[in-house]
Amino acid sequence: MPAPDGGLDLEPAATLAPGGAPAATREPVDAATGAATPTGGRWSRQGRLGWFGVLAIAWLAFVTLAAVLAPVLPLDDPNENVAAIVNQGPGTDGHLLGGDALGRDLLSRMVWGGRASLLLGVASVSLGMVVGGLLGLVAGYHRGRVDTVVAGAFDVLLSFPQLILAVTLVTVFASGQGVSSTRRMVVLILALGLVSVPVLGRIARANALAWSQREFVTAARAVGARDRSIMFGEVLPNVLPAMFSIALLGIAVVIVVEGGLSLLGVGVQLPTPSWGNVLAEGRSELRQAPHIVMVPTVVIFLTVLSLNYLGDVVRARFDVRESAL
C-alpha cells in the first residue's frame, strides 16, 4: 500500500499473524524470537519509537491541537478576503503562510482545513473499524457459513477500484447544485468509511481466525464462557493492535484521497477549507503563487509520513510481543 498513491490497498505490508512474522510479506524470520530480523526489517527498528517517532507524535499532536482549538486561536477568519495579501507568499506581515488567490489567510485555512481533513480521516476510519471490525471478528470467530459470506463481501468490495468507488458515491449522492457542506461531509465520511470496511475487516478476520484457536479461548469455553464474552473479552483485545496500526495508515490514506477527490471537484465542499481543497484551488495559481500548493503539500506530507511511521512502530512492537506469548 501503503499508499498514499491514491489507492486504498492497505494490505500487503501488513497482515499480522499471531505468533509469527507478517503473513503477507516474506520477511526473513529469526527462528528463535519469531521477530523480523533487523536486516529484513521495518522502517522503525524493532518497534522502538526513536527520535523520529517522537517528532512524528509531536507533529500530529500539534496539528490535532491546532485543528481542535481553531475557534479559540487568534487566527484570521479563514473566509475573509483581504486584498493586500492576494497571492502573497509566506511571511507577508501578519500572515505567516501568506494568502491565497482570494486574499484569504493561508495559515488560518490550514488550521481550519485540518479540522475537515482530520475529522474526515478519523470519522471514516472509525466507521471502518467498528463495522469491519465487528464483521471480521464474528466471521473469524464463528467461521463456517458466516465467514464465507462476510469474506466474500469483503472480496467484492475490494474488487472495485477504491478511489473510483468513493468518487462515484460522492458524485451521485452529494454533487448536485447547492449541496451543503454538511451533506457533502456526511457522504464523504460514509463513502470513505465504506471503502475502509473491507480493508480493516480483513485484518480483523485474519487475526480473529488465528487467535480463536489459542488455548486461552478453549479454556474460556471449557469453563462455560459465552461466545459473546469470549469474542469481546478474549479475542478482540488481541485483534485490536493490528487493526489500530492499519487504522493509522488508513487515516493517512483518507487524507490523501480527500486531496485527490478535491482535485476532481468532489472533496470537502468549499467554502469550508480542507487540506485537499486548498491545494486543489491553488492549482490554478501555480504560476503566480506556487506557495498556495506547496503549503498544503508539505502539511499533508508531514502528516502522512508521521502516521505511516507510527503505524509501523505499532505493528513492529506487537509483532515482538506476540512472539513472546
Place this chain on the structure above:
Amino acid sequence: MRLILRRLVHLAVVLFLVTLFVALLTAMLPGDPVDAIAGFASEEQREALREELGLDDPVPVQYVRWMGDFVTGDLGGYYTVTGERPVMDRVRDSLPVSLQLMVYAQVLALAVAIPAGVLTAYRAGSRGDRIANATAFGMLAIPNFALALVLAYYVGVELGWLPVSGYVRPSEDLVEHLRRMAMPAISLAVGQIAVYMRLLRSDMIATLQEDFITMAKAKGVSPRRVLWRHALRPSSLTLLTVAGLNVGTLIGGAVVVEVIFSLPGIGLLLYEAIVSRQYVALQSLVAIIAVGYVLINFLVDVLYAVLDPRIRHARA
C-alpha cells in the same frame, strides 16, 4: 484446472455485482434522475429520456438493458442543450492515452525498483541500504498529485524543461509524446517504486539465505551473476503479483494525474463528467474502469497460480 474454474465462478459473481451497482447508479440519483441528467430538457425530451434510459422499468429489466448496451459498445450520451453526443466517441480516443500512461509508469517503476531492490538486498544493513530505505519511506508519503504539481511547477514552469500539459500521439511525434508523458509517468511511478523496492528487497534477502545460493557462491560464481541470474527470478514472484494488483492504485492515481497535466485520458473524461454532471457518461466510465480492474486482477491471480507451482498446489 479446478482452481481456474473456481476463479472463473468468482470472477462471474464479482463482475455481476460490480456491473449491477454501476447499472443502478442513475436510478440511485437523489430526486428525479431526469432532473439530474438533463435539467434543461423540455417535458417531451424528458419523457423520451425516461423511456430511453428505462428509468421506470423494474430493476432486473434496467440491468439487462444497461448490460446489453454496455457490451455492444453503446455507452450512452452526453446530454447537452444542443443534443446528445455518444460517449463512445470520446472513450475510443481516451482509452489508449490512459493505458500508455499506466504502462509507462509501471515500466519506469520496475526499471528503478528492481536494481534498487537487488542492490539494497545484497548490501543489506549498509549505509547505502539505510539511505535507500529512508528515501523509499519518504516517497511513500508523497501523494502522487502533490508530486505532480511540484514537478509541474519546478520542472515545467521554473526550469521550462518539459511541457506541463497536453498530449501528442506517438505516431505524430514520438519524442514530443515521451516529453509530455514524462512528468505524469514519474508522478505515478514514485510511490510504486518505494513499494516494489521494499518488496523485492525483503524477498531477495530471504532468497540469498537459501542453500542453492551458497552452493553457487561456493562454485565460484561471481556475485553479480548470483544476484541477477540465480537469486532474482525466484525472488520476483511476489513483486510481479503486487505489480499486477497495483494496477488498481495506478488507475486511481492516473485519474488525478491526468487531470493535473490535462492528458486526455479516461481520467480527464471522468473529471469532465463529474464537473458537468453527466451521470450517464460517468456511469459508463466507471463501468469501464471497474470491469477493467476486475479482469486484470483475475488475470494476475491466474497467472500467478500458473507460474508458481507452490501456490497451485497449496490452494487447489
